[in-house]
Amino acid sequence: MQYTTPKGVAFDEVRQHLPERVGDWPEIVRVLDKPQVVRDYLAEMQREHRRCPLCPPHDRKPVTEVHHLTGGSRGRADERTNLLAVCPGCHREVQSQVKEYKRCWAAKWQQDAPNLDWVRLVLLLGRWPDFDSLD
Numbered sequence: 001m002q003y004t005t006p007k008g009v010a011f012d013e014v015r016q017h018l019p020e021r022v023g024d025w026p027e028i029v030r031v032l033d034k035p036q037v038v039r040d041y042l043a044e045m046q047r048e049h050r051r052c053p054l055c056p057p058h059d060r061k062p063v064t065e066v067h068h069l070t071g072g073s074r075g076r077a078d079e080r081t082n083l084l085a086v087c088p089g090c091h092r093e094v095q096s097q098v099k100e101y102k103r104c105w106a107a108k109w110q111q112d113a114p115n116l117d118w119v120r121l122v123l124l125l126g127r128w129p130d131f132d133s134l135d
Contacts, residue, residue: 053107
């Protein structure tokens, strides 16, 4: 499957769009403390009756919370490409497991591909992800 964004960048091709050395990456500015962006995103997902993309397919619950795809010690960014609408149970699960990036990033593509920017997500993460493909 090609996890491609509207800018035409497939996830598997992100390395071609950034310098190999992380130290050579462009400086990023994080969009911080924008709770309205988060609220608007969740409201849109709820208006569209979206279900949690992380739940088992036979038991998808309504989305009621927003998970930041990148964050942690480097700080999170309140921008649409970094947000994933989920149910409370799945949110607790992914918050407690550091290695959930791949699963969450694939879910973001399924939930909100038109507003996804793989290059920006990798820049926000601040390192190459631990996976080369989302398959």
